[in-house]
Amino acid sequence: MKQLPYLFDQINDAVFLYQCQKDNLRKLIDVNQKACELLGYKREELFALKTEELFTYKLSGQFSDSKKERAESKLIAKDKIVPVEISIKLFTEQGKKFALLVARDITARLEKEESLKDEKDELKAYNEVLENVTQELDRSYYTVNQVNQSLEEMIELTTSLSKVSVQNQNKFLSNLLTTALEIVPEADYGKIYLFKEGYLEFKGAVGHDLSQLKELMITQEAFCDNTNQILIFDGLFREEFFSQLDKQRLKRASKAVKQTMAVNFFVEDEKIGGLSLEIAESNEASFSQISKRLIKVFSYIANSLFRLQKYNQMQNEFQEELIISITQMLEIHDRYTKGHSQSVAQIAQQVARKMGLPDQKITDAYWAGIVHDIGKTVVPREILNKKGRLTDEEYEIIKKHPKWGYLTLKNSKHLKRIAEYVLAHHERWDGEGYPRGLKKDEIPLIAQIITVADAWDAMCSNRSYRDKMFRETALQEIKKNKGTQFAPKVVDAFLELLAEQNKLTG
16 A cells, blocks of 8 residues: 555545455554544554454455455444445456455444434324324314324425425425414414524514514524423513613514413434414413424424435435545556546536536535546546547546446436436547437536536646646637537536636736
8 A cells, every 4th residue: 555655545444454364364464544543553563462352353255356345343442443445456466466455433423323313203203293283173172074184284395304405495495384373262463483593583483573583683692482381371472681772673564472482403413493382362261282292293393304415415424435435546546647636526516517407416516526537546647647648548448437437336326317418428429429429418418517617727727748738729629620529508607607717817
């Protein structure tokens, strides 16, 4: 691994290199700094330890250069046990057999999974509450049709949780408030709100003036309740935290209420917002025990939404870090492409946005840019880094990298769509590209975008066979090849983007 120092310096996982004998791990010959930090040992101390003193996982099966294994294991550190996911690759070099083990600390992931288990328990409790509510409602003044409608509305909210993005979160919360008012019989008015940087943000209101409420600067400490219990009281706020002017504004924005019932939203013991339902001052009703249970159900639904969003964010960040780490291996293999994938991804994302594509397509453009050259990891280094002109045979090998990248990605559930764009990113508008000779709109639009972004960054970067071009020269090349190598509409969007950026920096 000494020939790959950059990998050891950059990768955030623990890496171990063993020399193998008779199909078993025998001799540790190199580790990276992350391994030392994770285990709490110095490098020379690790060399003195046996494999079974570090890992609970044992490599099995016969030796093969194509052999790969992935498993969950545990690292036995000096003062703790660290759960890890390990990837093992066996290979032969100069007649010697080696095993490369990469161990990723999954402590945080397991903690999140445990958190999700707690959520399942909460949802189970939610279902039990629903069942009890149904029974009590059926015995009370609700008709059977009203019970069914109430349950259908709650179920519709619950089943839509996975489809709620950050962008349409406000709409979901507003619907949740409206549904709560329809189902809780005594409630006349309501508010739903979140906390941001210590201040309240109203996301919906019924009966009150939402636009005026949004203008108020209400601190979190002004709330009467900071617990996870359902409280019923006269008002939602402690007026001693308001100036005289803010009291007047709040009064103008709000209807007069006799009774308020509120419940908070929590994520990992942090209060992030809440829901309040109110009975009008002129209404003689009071909130019943059934209504208390109903509002608790709505808090379960909201809590589930925020936990799901937080978990998805963590999962997306983990996936992005993993894929970028993999593409950085290409920079080790080809010293002239450092940062190229990230640059292509950013350019492609900007062009896709400039073309008015949907959010999913913009995201696809970014990820296609990140992994578009991953097939080059199979191309021999001496070809990638060759100075001077390639032979015909060497060029034919280079031309296979889109297909190799496609084969690497196509079996991934999340990346198989991206694989199609990778396969087509060297096709030309005039049909003279490779590997399939597609032309015009036979080429996927995202691949058309990657083609322009890839060419631009390549021309503006140093390569083994030439120095980088002047920016104006590269720009002329893009314009000259519009309609031949490049899709015209993509070039137009790219040129508009450059013009806007030049105006901002000029």
